[in-house]
Amino acid sequence: MTMADPATLIEVDNLGVRLNTSRGPAQAVRGVSFTLKRGETLGLVGESGCGKSVTALSLMGLLPESAVVTGSIKLDGHELARLPDADYCKLRGNRISMIFQEPMTALNPMHTIGHQVAEPLRRHKKYSAAQARKEAIALLDRVGLPDPAKRIDAYPHQFSGGQRQRVTIAMALACEPDLLIADEPTTALDVTIQGQILDLIADLVEERGMSMILISHDLGVIAENVQRMMVMYGGTVVESGPTDEVFRRMGHPYTQGLFRARPKLGARKGTQLTTISGTVPELADLPVGCAFGDRCPLVIDRCRAALPPMVEVGPGHVVRCIRTDVSMAATVGALSA
Amino acid sequence: MTAAPLLDVKDLEQRYTLPRESLLRPPGQVRALNGVSVQVQAGKSLGIVGESGSGKSTFARVVMALERPTAGEVTLLGRDLNRISPEELRRARRDFQMVFQDPYGSLDPRQTIARIVAEPLTVLDDADRTTFRARVAAVLKQVGLRDADMDKYPHEFSGGQRQRIAIARALITQPKLIVADEPVSALDVSVQAQVLNLMQDLQEQFGLSYILISHDLAVVDYLCDEVAVMYLGRVVEQGRPEDLFERCAHPYTRALLDAVPRARAGGGRRRRGAQAIASQSAAATGCPYVVRCPLGDQHCREVPPLLRRVGEEHLAACHKAEAVMALPQAAVEG
Amino acid sequence: MSAQLSTPLDAPVAARPVPARTFWSRALRHHSFVLGGALSLLVVASALLSLVWTPWSPYEIDIAAKLRPPSAAHWLGTDSFGRDIVSLLLAGARSTILVGIIAVSIGLSFGVCLGLIASAKRGWTEEIIMRFSDFTFAFPAVLSAIMLAAVAGPGMVTSIIAIGIFQIPTLTRLTRGSANAIWAREFVLAARASGKGAFRITIEHVLPNILSILIVQATIQFALAILAEAALSYLGLGTQPPQPSWGRMLNDAQTMLFQSPMLAVYPGAAIAVAVLGLNLLGDGLRDLLDPRLARER
Amino acid sequence: MSVFVLRRVLTLLATLVGASVIIFLVLDALPGNAAQMLMGADASADAVRALTVKLGLDQPLAVRYLHWIQGLLVGDLGNSYVYGTPVASLIAERMVLTIPLAIMSMLITVVLALSAGVYTAANHNKLGDVGVMSLTQIGIALPNFWFAILLVLLFAVRLQWLSAGGFAGWDDGIWPGVKSLLLPSISLAVVQAAILARVTRSAVLEVLREDFVRTARAKGLGKREVLWSHVLRNAMIPVMTVMGLQFANLLAGTIVIENVFYLPGLGRLIFQSIANRDLIVVRNCVMLLAAMVVIVNFVVDVLYAFIDPRIKVHDL
Amino acid sequence: QGKKDSVVMGMTLEPPGLDPTNAAAAAIAEVTLYNIYETLTKINEDGSVSPLLAESWTASPDLKTYTFKLRKGVKFQNGEAFDSAAVKFSFERNAAANSTNKDKSLFQAIEKIDAPDANTIALTMKNSEPNLPFLLGQASASIVEPKSAATNVTQPVGTGPYQLGAWAKGSSLTLNKWADYRNASAIKLSKVTIRFISDPAAQAAALLSGDVDAFPRIATRVVAQFKADPRFTVLIGGSKAKTIVAINEKKKPLDDVRVRRAILAAIDRKAMIDGAAEGFGTPIGSFYTPGSLGYVDTTGINPYDPEKAKKLLAEAGVTTPLELSLKLPPPPYARQGGEILAAQLAKVGINAKIENVEWAQWLSQVFAPNGPHNYDLTIVSHVEPFDLVKLTEPDFYLGYNSEAFNALYKQIVSTPDEAGRAKLLGDAQKMLATDAVAGFLFQPQWPTVINKKLKGVWKEVPQFENDFSAWSWE
């Protein structure tokens, strides 16, 4: 066993996830590798269905039982993949926790929010009921829920979407985890609330020195909130690097396409948006080669032959494309105008 | 302002009565629309933005005559939709159609595309059934689908394709106005671009008018000639997109603009002020935004601001509009 | 003309089989559907066969040959009147199916109509229909059958009506519940925006969309009707002699339980097989028609 | 009191009044009359006529209906034609059996169904699930009276552990009474339990698919803890609805089962009284049954509001 | 294990009350007669009549006046003394206008009741009544005590050896030995529990599981298994009942005697007895039972002969198939017999459509004297002994109404000497058979299944009763 770098919190190596779908087994995630240091923030972007949530859930060990996980996930050098559920339970909510996309459904409608926030405390820290309640009030106060002492015995339906998302954040933060995974925490909320929630998460992460993985398909959210980012497509990482770097240089044609497709505020009226033609491939019948091959304007035969390797295009900036020479030349300077 | 507008909405109000909880107290009310007046000229598009619950969808439903408003009138091509007989209304519907948010939920999963798209025709008495298929084929072509798709079912299409089908359905009667309630919110970035392009193409081709509802300012900016910002059932600011987004005159519009994350290198974190959410039922005096407004003062709390002209084709309901316009504007992408 | 050109065509979605084929290919791999279908077919086949052929006449009484054990001539022996049990079972399937079909049709036609009306009209109409259904529900089939039989005389018609009536409230509730869910869907709003009225929406959108739920429930109601018919015949209120029925066979056998227990086992097993078949079929249909399983987006 | 409850109570009363009219009319249409029935085949016509007058059966329909309702309102149900004793006490005697029988079978149903349903849902698609679910399939398919007979054959005749029928009453303590209701309640419960187990299973599976279950797991709760502390209560809503509906089935079932076990319950009282044209008894019993079913379903609705904090009474 | 002094008896039907003088149900008599209440005379197992509350009696030669000497020192269970006043009260109560006694006509036929002293009662009948001592041994003639008479329905008071213990309606009833009974020491059983079990399978189960010790008149269907079982004794008793296929003679073409004969010729009595009563029956050819005074075997008059049946139908000019309704009351003999009858009639071209009805319907639609007599055929057992008189009643449901028979009957009742009566009775039977008044099927036998150790249970049951005073455990 190699000595783990003490600063490295989580190390994912060649992660693969195979799921049973109605259309047969599908490789939802393949060959995903990354490391995350303590206090570092990582963003995950990509179109719907590209495997962002599956990657996150495999870190949490919460994939469906039928899922087959290959590769390795190490937390502080300890292997997590294939860890027995009982042991995993001791980590979840304690050292790794997660905020989910839908604040409306992520809370149990039958329990008070106080009960739900206190649950990880009672379980992992063995707090007494009174202690846990006190702590829960403090937590709810911290996430900016107005009047927490009074509202701790209210039920989820009595809160608005933004307030509920705050409650789930309080839950995720209860045991001060080392790693926080936020899976599209604001997709369901409107812009003004989204801003508040992202501010809140950023503050908390900073204040407690947590590591964070933030998942989104909104490039703007990623740009403003993480230090490093990965772009996923068809179950693989197609580009990864420091956020600034990726935004500045955008190596992969998909990343570029994604960026161009967004309507921009203040753009000249009557211009056409540039779209990516074609649709996302079905996971069950992914091509052998580059998953983006069918939609890529730069595709050549070699792209379809085998999964392209990761190419380093800058410091810590890698792109899974064999045509970076062309793609990056085309986009230089086109972005920041 | 020479020609009569295509759509003229005057002082629209919509109140919903909440279920009565006690015998003694009167039932609560939600004022979903609180005196909205807008006009849409033929061939021009109106965008409506605003936060969740501000009454955007209610506005769409009332304009589509799916609900009877509590007060106010909706005049389309000179006909007051709430005064004409149900018979006439049914016939009038060929002139205004609707596109919904959810591409998965707005198509009946048990009907073929041909039936779905032909639906608005089946209601018109003068429509000739034998020509339905030909008309469906033609309109599918316009939205970029093929004849072969006619006998398929919705589940055989992707989200973007479905939204095209929904648009085809709206187009088939050759309407003058299409009301689109968040037509791209549920779509992926890349698919969203396809649909927006299509909508723009169609407008150019047929001279349609859209009422486009969205909470994404960029989408509205992209497609519309005029934008109305709604807050708590009122229009708080209205004008050309460039005026609005470059010289916004209402603090709420400003808050909205600030909240949009900017996708660009070196963005870094921007702080946004905490914002309370005002209640809709409280019949507050003064400006409804005052609780969230950084500029609010005693005057704002007491006197409700009226929508007033602050620039050429630029209206705002704020006592301090000029002050807001003078503030340095948030940098705009592009 | 230029419009569609500047909008790139989406690549047609490949490899999505047409629904009909998927259904049957998936259906044939579904264990409970196949087993349920086979058992139900067996019952239907018995009923059909009995129309043209039975080993012996199910009406022929031969007291001298009563209570014979199984033999080459009488495969399952004879009953207390010397009738051939196999023939009775075959002919009994007929009454069972008849009662089931008619009772469920009554239940379905009334229940579905009421449910659809309630959900289309809402307000007081809904309230009245639902209270009415509550009230009907308070009369279990056996109770209404006893009362009806007392008025109109016992018999198949009476029991069919009683069972049918008892099915109405369940189906009303189910229909209303699922129809309300459909009414809340956006495509209904789209239909309204097209100018369709409540009636057309109900017929063209709501009904087709709740049909699969109704089909599944119908199999279950059918099974319940069979059990109810058996119970009524057992109480002497169902099918009347000389028409054979499984419930009546059971009623008859029950008195001889301690001498010839097998006499009760055969019809009991036949009922169980029919009910089991229908339930399994319903279960299978539920899985197969479940949109979550049928298509994933 | 909330408007909702008031309205529900009013409609409930209206339902019951409607029920009373229909019950009265249907029963009045029954051919044959109590006097004839009581006096039997060999009685003289004179005696029958005398009895008809004595029972008040010669009065007009409306008068008899009003008389009945009047009596109901003041709690006087009249006297049985056949037994000559007050109907109220007759019904009370039967309820002493029927209510415990219903409760026992409901208990057995609930215990069996919940444990089987939760067990199978927790072991979804495993051997235990398939096994138990096959059992429930068979359970649903069994005619309950037939199953009852098999139980008697085994436990009363073969093993002689329990008596073949009859009711021991509560005078000698709880146990003999419970013992004599054991077989009947089991035969009533088996089918209902099988149905309820299936409902429970699918309800639990449904809830297990909900997002908040994943949230709870993400907090570090084990599968079992999630099941008990988060899933079950959510799954109770559909389960309770079905339980409410089953109550009506159960009452219907008692008519048949009481016959098999010759139990002096309400069902058999109705059955016999109809045969005897003791209509005053039938009327009141059927009314009671209808009221019980309607009220139980009302109570279930109100219970929702207790279980589910989202539902306020006015939403029902 | 000490000597048991209690017994559990099963009964098919529950009595609707416990006053046999104001309601007709046989079940009342089965519980109360000779147990709670006593009568002046007692009908014994063999049908003979012996003294009970009357020690002796004499009849005037015209068989109109009977004088009974009453037993002395008898007390009612409530302590009141039994005397001629009680008898007079009882009989007058039965004859009263508002009386609901099933034999009201018998008591109304009493011209006067004299009670010359406390221990003598003299009855003067309007017409001569040769059977009076027998008739006064029936439950409807039970002697009640004036003060308690009104409450006898629920709190019976009689002079018999047993008192009502508890009555769980619908379930069971217990009789406890009355300690002050005049002959208490002869009564062996101190407690009798009667359970009401109507379902045949449940009846068998109750016996097999030891829940009940005796089951008189058990459903014939379940008897066979007990015959082979060493734990039980099966007693087969005759009865005075006549199971018949009633034919509505007021309806066409059933008013034609040839059609009726055809129906009779189509009936195979043996198969009927086997199928409807599991063989527990003796074929009869008329409305009279074997063993009764003047019985003659008339089964040969209309023998089973399907060919002849067809011929008779043809002769009568009936087009076949002849559609007839067959209304069946609830008892198994009727329901099972009906199925067999329908099958047998089908063979000669008569289509009998079975309609199962409840007793209440049967009584009002088929039987009621003032009713519509709306039926073609029905099957029923007439359990009343010596009820030839019914056939003379003009509104009897059979609609026989034969002058010749009525005259013959009048002659029978006015013939005091037994031999002469016997001969006339023979003639009457033959007349009924020849006229094919009904499809006379069989005299049912009533099986009783009892625990082997139980003694004293009557085998023959001339009327509905269970004399517990004779029962004891071995």
Ligand SMILES: Nc1ncnc2c1ncn2[C@@H]1O[C@H](COP(=O)(O)OP(=O)(O)OP(=O)(O)O)[C@@H](O)[C@H]1O
């Ligand atoms: N439990 C599951 N069983 C089968 N397939 C699954 C399951 N969960 C996810 N998938 C499939 O795996 C693929 C990746 O899903 P994932 O949820 O990771 O996408 P995502 O990137 O999070 O998308 P979104 O932005 O819509 O949340 C999808 O095609 C999805 O259909």
Ligand SMILES: Nc1ncnc2c1ncn2[C@@H]1O[C@H](COP(=O)(O)OP(=O)(O)OP(=O)(O)O)[C@@H](O)[C@H]1O
């Ligand atoms: N039928 C109704 N009954 C009662 N209240 C209603 C009804 N429909 C809408 N409302 C209320 O009216 C207000 C405006 O709703 P509306 O749906 O128009 O908002 P919206 O701007 O479309 O929001 P979103 O962006 O979330 O779609 C909301 O507070 C909503 O709760």
Ligand SMILES: [Mg+2]
């Ligand atoms: Mg996701």
Ligand SMILES: [Mg+2]
């Ligand atoms: Mg909306």
